[in-house]
Amino acid sequence: MIAIEEAQQIVLSRTRFMPMEDVPLLQAAGRVIAENVHAPWDIPMTDNSAMDGYAFSSTTSVREQWVVAGFIPAGSEQTTLVAPGEAVKIMTGAPIPPGCDTVAPIEEVEQTTNGIRLVAKVTSGAHIRRRGEDVRANDLVVASGSVLRPQEIGLMVSLGRTEVKVYRKVRVAILATGDELLDAGSIPVSGRIINSNSYSLAAQVLEVGGEPILIGVAADSGEATREKILEGLHADILITTGGVSVGDRDFVKESIQALSGELLFWKVNMKPGKPVAFAILEEKPVFALPGNPVAAMVAFEMFVRPAMLKMMGHTRIFRPVVRANLLEEMKNGGGRPHLVRMQVTLKHGVYMATSTGNQSSANLTSLTQCNGLMKLDANTTITSGSSAEITLLDRGFEMGETAYGTS
Template sequence: MISIEDAQRTVLERISTVEGEEVPLLQALNRVTTEDHISPWDIPPADNSAMDGYAFCRATTADRLQVTGFLSAGEVRLTPVPAGEAVKIMTGAPVPPGCDTVVPVEEVEVEGTSVRILSDIKEGRHLRRRGEDIAAGEVALAKGTVLRPQELSLLAAMGKTAVRVHRRARVAIISTGDELVEPGCVPTPGKIINSNSYALAAQVLEAGGEPILLGIAPDTLHDTAEKIRAGTSADFVVLNGGVSVGDKDYVKAAIEELGGSFAFWKVDMKPGKPLAFGEVMGKAVFALPGNPVAAAVSFELFVRPALLRCMGHRHIFRPTVKAFLQEVVHNSATRPHLMRSMVTREEDRYVVSTTGVQCSAKISSLTRGNALMTLPPECSLATGAEVEVMLLDSSFGKSLVEAGVA
């Protein structure tokens, strides 16, 4: 068996980046730029007021000013403001020539057509200088940047309505097994609902990819091979079930029949030991276990990082934290055990507990947690021991809010 770390390295060495495409600005959210973005102009384009107030020249005036004009946002005054005079100015309006300071309306006393400054306003206060955010010709966003809302705001300020980003990777998802029926059916004796395909599709969506649900492959070599062949129109093929060595486990034989090969077949981990990665018809193929927890954990460790790398991301692994156990835990297996866990924060430290029974068919062991805790082989850890946990989703932050510490 290959270790988790060696398996991840093997996968990532074989993943190439998908090409770029131009999309409308809002469709670029959470996607990665394929080129540098250079600002065509200064941002802001002129010195402007940061406050509603009065613009004047601080060095040539006393604390009483004659108000001789008004500027709202969007208006421009080209004639200089004489010494000893001021213009009333709204936030965002360009500061007129002759002015170098703005006093807020809250810090003056109006006396007819003049105002008296009530505070010690220093020269240059409450001005936004031309180009102080981004200068014309500056690389505002570098190639490889993940576009969050704030990056989209900057692109919009640069006049962009569309942006070139790596396209979404397409992931074909296939479940195998005569025992499976699709959601919407009432399972008859011996049948179970194909929940794995929807869980995996959701994981693909969460990572920013495009899932393609190809349904259920019956337990025959021909049907399995045909589903895989159809899946090679995507960037990745992800199968679940049929990956072990049972009489009706046809995934390995089907991939080999299509001329595919494997880089590894088993991984030294629990859950998820019967997990394979290779190539078929020029496309990466992942064969995940059929148990729902094993499939989900395997996706997190191997498919998700590959998917993110494929779409141009540099940070491809989930964050990890050190946490202190709130219970005694055991791993009697000879493999590392990735235990479903709940992480919260107590004062200045993270604490973690398991979600109960760790059966790989128990979907609720995932729904009750927000992390995976890795236990070394054949170990027992006491309450208070420090362990490393991988954070799986945003519910971690929610749990901190609920605990009143975020």
């Protein structure tokens, strides 16, 4: 067996970036951009009003009132000079006309018989957005390798872009093995179970940003397993689940080798998920995961997820780690590091964690109650009240139930 960290390094050293493709901007959200984007023009393109109000020259602000000489709605502009002693009504976003350098908001202006007068002091140059104050022409606004969030999408639309070059999504074929498996929607009978692993793994692929391809179930024979493995090589990654241990009907590892695959490791020093294998077959990464549901999903977290993220251009590929206070004693009397399913909470800025109970690798409910994994070394006991590092699988528990500033 090899260590988790060594296995991860082997996986990452043998995975390659996906090809690049041009996609519409909305399809690029959450993906990694594969080009530098420079601004073709200033934003804003001209000085414009930041408020609905009145524009005038600050050199005449000592006046008691101004004659209103025009109106500039958003989407319009005035090119004629505004004379001293005159003001123009202007809407937010409208260009500042010649002769004006200040805007007084509507609420700071009072209507008079002949025009307007100020009811509050307005600083010279107030309430004007200056040309290029957000972006200057030729600025680098989005760097290659960035993850495109809604704000980057909006900025690129402002710069006239409708498409962007990103790394292609990873297509992941998912193959379950075993004569005991029934299709989703079936009624289980004694000795047979529903194939839930394919769907759990497909959901994990979707969460990472990939495209899952369910290719069904391979019967328990070498020929059937090899046939389905070859089908899965049409994708960018192949994941198998089950059939990778040492049983009489575990054909996955020997099928990979029979197809001239390069087996890079088999068995990792971890619990759950020891019988996991990684191979390169026809230049495609192949992850052979255990058949127990928890073991399969944990192995995906450890090995497949970071590989997928790297392939799609991400540089941050590992889950966040926090230090939490343990609410119970944690003991591992076995000889392998145990990835314990944990429930993490946050109270008064302090992370606290407890196990989700029964840690059997067949108990999927231990994962439904889990939002973190704690690596508990072999033959180790950590007392209640001690702190430990927890890898967070999600951070939804950190979100508030009330709005800012309310209780």
